[in-house]
Every structure is written in C-alpha cells, then in structure tokens.
Amino acid sequence: MIEYNSICINCGHEKIGWNSLCSFCKFEPKTRRELCESLVLSLDFSVESNEYGNENISKSWGELLSIGNEIKRGDRFVNFLARDIYLAEKQIDRFAKISFADFVFGVIVLTAPVLLVLVLLVFLK
Numbered sequence: 001m002i003e004y005n006s007i008c009i010n011c012g013h014e015k016i017g018w019n020s021l022c023s024f025c026k027f028e029p030k031t032r033r034e035l036c037e038s039l040v041l042s043l044d045f046s047v048e049s050n051e052y053g054n055e056n057i058s059k060s061w062g063e064l065l066s067i068g069n070e071i072k073r074g075d076r077f078v079n080f081l082a083r084d085i086y087l088a089e090k091q092i093d094r095f096a097k098i099s100f101a102d103f104v105f106g107v108i109v110l111t112a113p114v115l116l117v118l119v120l121l122v123f124l125k
C-alpha cells in the first residue's frame with residue numbers, strides 16, 4: 001500500500017513527499033511560495049515547539065483529501081492562511097539549517113581520520 005502524505009497544489013492528486021514531483025501532473029514545487037503551499041498541504045507540516053520535538057500542525061488526512069478534491073474539480077483557489085505560509089517558511093528554513101549542520105558534521109567525520117593519521121605520522125618520526 002502506498003503511503004501518501006501530501007497533496008499536489010497543482011492538480012490535487014495525492015503524492016508522497018511535499019516537495020516531490022507529482023506523478024500525476026508532473027508538477028514539482030520550485031518557488032518559495034510553491035514550496036510553502038506544498039508543505040501546508042502535507043502531513044509533514046510541523047512547528048518547532050520545545051526540546052521534546054516538533055509539534056505537528058498539519059490538517060488531518062481527511063481534510064487534505066477534501067482540499068485535494070476541490071483542486072481536482074478545477075477550483076484551484078485554496079485559501080492559504082498567512083500564518084500557515086509563515087510557519088511553512090520557518091519550517092523550510094529549519095530544514096535548510098539542518099542540512100547545513102549535517103554538511104559540517106560530514107566534513108568533520110570525513111577529515112578526522114586523515115588528521116589523525118597526519119598527527120600520528122608527525123609524532124612517530
């Protein structure tokens with residue numbers, strides 16, 4: 001069984017991953033606004049709350065499906081709340097920050113053995 005968790009903002013079809021390509025209409029969110037709207041129409045929509053993790057603030061899957069049906073009927077207008085777009089933007093920025101931290105961590109992990117070998121070579125001479 002396919003585990004859909006997002007609705008395509010272009011055609012209303014269910015899809016996997018809010019920022020992924022829609023297999024139905026081939027639409028892929030690219031602009032910041034499209035990415036924000038896509039995240040709002042996803043079960044992944046969450047807000048940073050406290051040290052225990054993020055609070056999920058997404059609509060229920062039933063609500064998302066009915067929004068999807070409205071889009072499918074050609075009623076392209078989805079009333080996005082300014083607050084939702086703002087929070088989606090914050091979440092996207094958080095993803096960007098996490099991937100930068102992952103990059104730095106990756107560099108440290110990869111260079112540490114090399115540095116260790118260099119240090120050993122210097123001290124063993």
Ligand SMILES: [Zn+2]
Pocket residue numbers: 008009010011012013022023024025026027
């Ligand atoms: Zn689509």
